Amino acid sequence: MDQKIVQAIETFLHGLFRIAGETALLRVSAGEEGVFVDLQGAQVFVGQNQRALRALAHLVEIYLKHTLGTDVSVQVDADGYRERRKAELRELAFQLAEEALREQKKIVLDPMEPYERKAIHEALSNFPRVRTYSEGQGEERRVVIEPT
Structure with missing residues (x-):
């Protein structure tokens, strides 16, 4: 550098x-x-x-x-705020994935920073029967969790 x-x-x-x-x-x-x-x-x-x-x-x-x-x-x-936040987001991701499966509906999260969206996507990358994707532009970009 x-x-x-x-x-x-x-x-x-x-x-x-x-x-x-x-x-x-x-x-x-x-x-x-x-x-x-x-x-x-x-x-x-x-x-x-x-x-x-x-x-x-x-x-x-x-x-x-x-x-x-x-x-x-x-x-x-x-x-260490970012690491603590990533851990919180992983827990939230699992809870919301279970809710999406239980309710059989997609869940749209609030807008997030890129590293936060990445934490959600990574946490659920191997979670069965749900998929994640991002939608929106700029500061309004958010994660969607939905059953497959």
Whole structure:
């Protein structure tokens, strides 16, 4: 990964946290689709929902575009939120698949982030007698679970 990108992200986030009166450890690494930033100890973001993390990622993307002229996709996690969320989504997926089978109807979920939709699809990929697919565009994209 380009060290200029890593340094710019660290500079921006440390400055932002300093203004907010926070301290945080951060690790920047190459992610599945761009840059992944793992925050630890940033109390302002710990326990926050995905919108706060997505907003922070968006600010970092804007900063990188402005300072380096680079279009980079950034994902931010705080104290393992994404992994906890994936575990919650797997449980939800199994419950909803059972409901879809029991009621013999399709279930349309609320719009989700791409990694959340992926967690649902993966959880149910081997679940018998149901299929999943995504529908919608952009921020309105959602998962559908239906009996086969």
